[in-house]
Amino acid sequence: MYFLVPDSVFWPVALLRGLNCWIFVFCLLVNHYSIINIMSNRSRWLTYRLKKSAKALVITLCSILITHHARCNTKRVHAYIVVELDTGKILCKKNINKECHPASLTKKMTLYLLFEALAKQRINLCTKFRVSRNAVQQMRAKLSVLEGEMISVKTIIEALIVKSANDIAVVAAEGLAGSVENFVSKMNKKAKQLKMYDTYFKNPSGVPNTAQVTTARDMAILAKALYKNFSAFFGAFAMRSFVYNGKTYYTHNHLLNTFPGTDGIKTGYTEASGYNISVSIVRYDEAHCPIRLICIIIGQESRLKRDQEVISLVEPLLLKRQAYFYNANSVPKDSQRIGMCIEQRPSQPIFVRAPICTKDGTRLLIEEYENKHKRKCFANITNCLNKMRSTIRPSQS
Numbered sequence: 486m487y488f489l490v491p492d493s494v495f496w497p498v499a500l501l502r503g504l505n506c507w508i509f510v511f512c513l514l515v516n517h518y519s520i521i522n523i524m525s526n527r528s529r530w531l532t533y534r535l536k537k538s539a540k541a542l543v544i545t546l547c548s549i550l551i552t553h554h555a556r557c558n559t560k561r562v563h564a565y566i567v568v569e570l571d572t573g574k575i576l577c578k579k580n581i582n583k584e585c586h587p588a589s590l591t592k593k594m595t596l597y598l599l600f601e602a603l604a605k606q607r608i609n610l611c612t613k614f615r616v617s618r619n620a621v622q623q624m625r626a627k628l629s630v631l632e633g634e635m636i637s638v639k640t641i642i643e644a645l646i647v648k649s650a651n652d653i654a655v656v657a658a659e660g661l662a663g664s665v666e667n668f669v670s671k672m673n674k675k676a677k678q679l680k681m682y683d684t685y686f687k688n689p690s691g692v693p694n695t696a697q698v699t700t701a702r703d704m705a706i707l708a709k710a711l712y713k714n715f716s717a718f719f720g721a722f723a724m725r726s727f728v729y730n731g732k733t734y735y736t737h738n739h740l741l742n743t744f745p746g747t748d749g750i751k752t753g754y755t756e757a758s759g760y761n762i763s764v765s766i767v768r769y770d771e772a773h774c775p776i777r778l779i780c781i782i783i784g785q786e787s788r789l790k791r792d793q794e795v796i797s798l799v800e801p802l803l804l805k806r807q808a809y810f811y812n813a814n815s816v817p818k819d820s821q822r823i824g825m826c827i828e829q830r831p832s833q834p835i836f837v838r839a840p841i842c843t844k845d846g847t848r849l850l851i852e853e854y855e856n857k858h859k860r861k862c863f864a865n866i867t868n869c870l871n872k873m874r875s876t877i878r879p880s881q882s
Contacts, residue, residue, distance in 0.1 A: 561585075561759045563784040564701040567798050570709055570765075570777040576802050581702040584683065585783050588753030588761050589649045590699070591691030593707050594672050596645055599638070599657055600715040610639040614660030616652070623651040624692055628729060630656070643727040648734045649752070654690035665689060676703070679710050693755050701781045708750060708763050708779045722749025722765070740764055740792055745839040746803075746811035759784035760791040766799055768808035773836055776808045810836045 564580035575581075602608045613635040621632045628650040630636060636656055644653040658668035665688065672686040681703040687694045712719050725742065726735045740747040746768045753761040761784070767777040780799050785791035813835040 561757070561784040563759070564781075565783065565794065565798060566701045566705050566781045567802060568705050568709065568779045570712060570779055573709070576778070577798055578701075580783075581705075582683065582700050584698045584700060586693070586695075586697060586755060586758035587684075587691055587699040587704065588755040588758040589691040590704055590751055590753040590761050590763055591686060591689065591697065592645050592649060592654055592753075593704075593711060593751050593763065594675065594686065595654050595657055595668075595689045596642065597707065597711055597715075598661060598668070598671060598675060599642065599645075600711070600718045602661055603638070603718065604715065608638055608661075610637065610642075612638045612660075614638070614641065614656050616656055617659055619665065620652045620655040620659070623655055623690065626650055627652040628734075640727075640729060642721055643724065644729070644734075646722055646751070647724055647727050647736045649737060651690040651692055654688075658689040676707075679706055681706050691753055691755070693757055695757075701783050704763055704781045704783070705779050708765065708781070711750065712765065712777075712779075719749065719765075722751070737788075738762070738764070739788070740795060743792070744796055744799075745837070754788075759786065760788050761785075762791050762795065764795055766803070767811070768803050768839060769810040769812065769836060770807050771809070773810065773834075776803065776806050778802060809838055811839045813837045 562580055562583045562585040564583055564585060566578045566581045567576045568574065569576060603610070616630045616632055616634045616636060618632050621630070626649055628644050628648055630652060636653065641653050641657050641660075644650040645657070655665060658665045662668035662671055668689055669686050672689065673684075676684045676686065681699070684699040684703040685696065687697040691697070711722075723741060724736065726733055728734075737752045738747075738749075740762075744766065746766045747764060748767060749765045751763050760782075762780075762782045764780050764782075765777065766780065767775050769775055778799055780795050782791050782794055785794060814833065
């Protein structure tokens with residue numbers, strides 16, 4: 486019997502989290518010993534043991550109620566939203582205005598301010614920022630850089646997008662604003678400018694903090710702003726891997742490899758938030774006109790369920806718009822670096838017919854999907870007609 490308590494709960498509750506199991510075992514032993522005493526007629530110990538057993542049971546029940554109440558008060562919010570980028574129309578939604586924790590989706594705002602500095606030429610890809618002791622002391626996930634080391638902006642962007650490194654987020658914050666506090670102030674100011682009214686940042690990385698909150702709607706606003714305001718840099722979100730100090734780091738966004746048309750942007754996870762993702766998918770219709778959707782998932786139970794939910798939400802919307810093709814030349818190869826993503830755009834698109842991704846993970850060609858859908862519809866119509874015939878009574882002559 487083990488009860489999870491969030492870190493934001495005061496220390497006595499956190500202490501009870503570890504003691505619950507042992508208290509319960511102790512109660513069982515005391516109760517068992519009391520029963521043995523009753524059976525052996527050792528009456529002089531009976532009253533004492535029953536009192537001890539009752540006290541232990543009361544302590545256990547109180548600790549269970551406290552931890553259960555604490556967990557219920559910090560229950561994860563499951564929310565999603567799918568937005569068509571060109572029109573801004575919300576295609577499907579759930580709990581889009583409910584307060585939740587962004588986790589590493591926070592780094593989208595950190596990257597926004599970094600891209601803004603690049604666009605205004607205050608820095609360039611070769612600019613280097615110093616690693617402070619505060620950055621080294623950040624919690625995982627980290628790039629594990631050393632104090633005093635100099636990190637280029639190009640490496641910072643790679644580490645934030647692919648590795649989602651918390652220490653590098655602090656390096657970027659201190660390099661751009663002088664301190665984390667100043668940078669967080671700029672993050673909140675920019676959030677208000679983008680009309681993200683329900684978002685409040687406390688750190689640039691997304692590490693657990695109860696005061697750092699957002700909504701699915703605000704995360705969609707930020708994703709759209711990144712694409713529209715920094716389209717030249719948006720290709721960086723499609724990177725699958727990068728190399729640092731001889732070690733290769735791979736992306737946490739597995740949809741880049743499994744769901745055709747995905748070209749970004751960011752994932753996140755903490756115990757309080759659950760599994761989050763902000764993803765951009767672009768497909769093309771028969772006339773090769775692009776249809777781009779932004780999908781935000783907040784608070785899923787696992788990475789697999791999160792990815793499956795994205796597919797189950799987005800695939801029917803793309804089929805409804807007859808967006809059957811994707812550009813196979815839009816996602817950079819693993820060997821391509823961030824500089825190539827930003828400075829070079831694919832000259833000639835390669836349009837490929839995308840397979841249909843179903844909920845069970847199988848892939849079908851569009852013709853197979855349409856035939857299967859027609860057979861299913863025909864079977865449903867046939868069943869309905871048979872039921873109607875069986876309910877109609879023959880007319881009396």
